[in-house]
Amino acid sequence: MNILVTGGAGFIGSNHVRYLLRNSDDRVVNLDLLTYAGNLENLAGCEDDPRYRFVRGDIRDRELLRTLLQQEAIDAVVHFAAESHVDRSVEGPEVFITTNVLGTEILLEESRAAGVRKFVMVSTDEVYGSLGSEGHFTENSPLAPNSPYAASKAAADLLCRAFFKTFGFPVVVTRCSNNYGPYQFPEKLIPLMIANALEGKPLPVYGDGLQVRDWLFVEDHCRAVDLALRHGRPGGVYNVGGGNEMRNLDLVHLLLDKLGLGRELITFVADRPGHDRRYAIDASHITAELGWAPSVDFATGMARTVDWYLAERAWWEKIRTGRYVEYYDLMYGPGRRHAGGV
Ligand code: NAD
Ligand code: TYD
Secondary structure (H helix, E strand, O other): OEEEEEOOOOHHHHHHHHHHHHHOOOEEEEEEOOOOOOOHHHHOOHHHOOOEEEEEOOOOOHHHHHHHHHHOOOOEEEEOOOOOOHHHHHHOOHHHHHHHHHHHHHHHHHHHHOOOOEEEEEEEHHHHOOOOOOOOEOOOOOOOOOOHHHHHHHHHHHHHHHHHHHHOOOEEEEEEOOEEOOOOOOOOHHHHHHHHHHOOOOEEEEOOOOOEEEOEEHHHHHHHHHHHHHHOOOOOEEEEOOOOEEEHHHHHHHHHHHHOOOOOOEEEEOOOOOOOOEOOEOOHHHHHHHOOOOOOOHHHHHHHHHHHHHHOHHHHHHHOOOHHHHHHHHHHOOOOOOOOOO
16 A cells, blocks of 8 residues: 555654554655654654655645645555644644644545545544543543644544545544653653653643543554554544553652652642543444554553653754743743643
């Protein structure tokens, strides 16, 4: 197959490109705009593989898509490209709509016109909104997004449904819980806490820190997306989750313990507006239909992740300069949104 991966220079996309090159004979074309989150260093070594091609471009660029889909005789699309950070969507929702909603719509239209045979939409569990202390999201849970990010993903997710229902276009949607692992941009909880801890900077825990996320090692997500591509039922929706519920504060404690550091750097800061309290996934449908289950347990995945950030300090130090400093100041600087006490 010739597979177009969008957003393949980001965290999950780059892990997915590596996954495909390692585990299949397929040809992989990676289309990525290289926004602040896209980084070709995430793909070091891949460019030597004759089955891989990188194209810098925008999923909103119709002409480019038309040419690329035809020129590369693309059989299947795996769509990761997105604005992905909730806090940024609170500061500036617009680009979330243009990239995540309009971009997905344009990609769907052009893929359909080009005769693409399978399209995997990498959606998220955040489309379901927030859970109380009990229960899990199933594929039948109502969509009730609470952040502009989640709303934009829900819109894209539903457009995929519409393309299947209206045009019979073979779209499969995955809705995964929080990922962790190598190459995650240090704006997200785990890499941000590791990098700050190693640099002796405060660890900003939002609100009371008792929010719960369900963590999955990134390679397990990639395997689920690949199963959805090869065996997923057109029009199907698959929840993907690690069954690893953890309170943020407990996770930060665990990271500090792993790094051999004390807890004095933890700083409780103002909460994220609209902060979802708890996510938890019921993944029994993908297990029953596609035989997927997580293969990396939390202890192993966390050890691999912490070791990676320790070994690849140059990777994240380089990112945490320039525009990142402005971002950090906007989010966490004195007088800014997450500054101060709870
Ligand atoms: P990321 O922010 O690390 O990467 C996004 C990539 O998309 C970047 O390489 C960026 O350059 C690219 N991109 C952005 N706008 C683009 C555009 N207009 N055209 C082409 N490329 C563009 O994100 P991630 O964490 O790797 O997430 C990837 C996907 O998985 C997203 O769709 C996200 O919603 C979804 N997802 C993420 C998680 C998670 O825990 N990170 C969980 C479930 C689902
Ligand atoms: P994040 O990694 O941004 O993922 P998401 O919001 O998509 O779940 O955040 C994970 C959790 O960690 C979430 O409850 C918000 C919290 N958090 C903090 O407490 N401090 C931080 O600096 C960040 C980035 C997140």
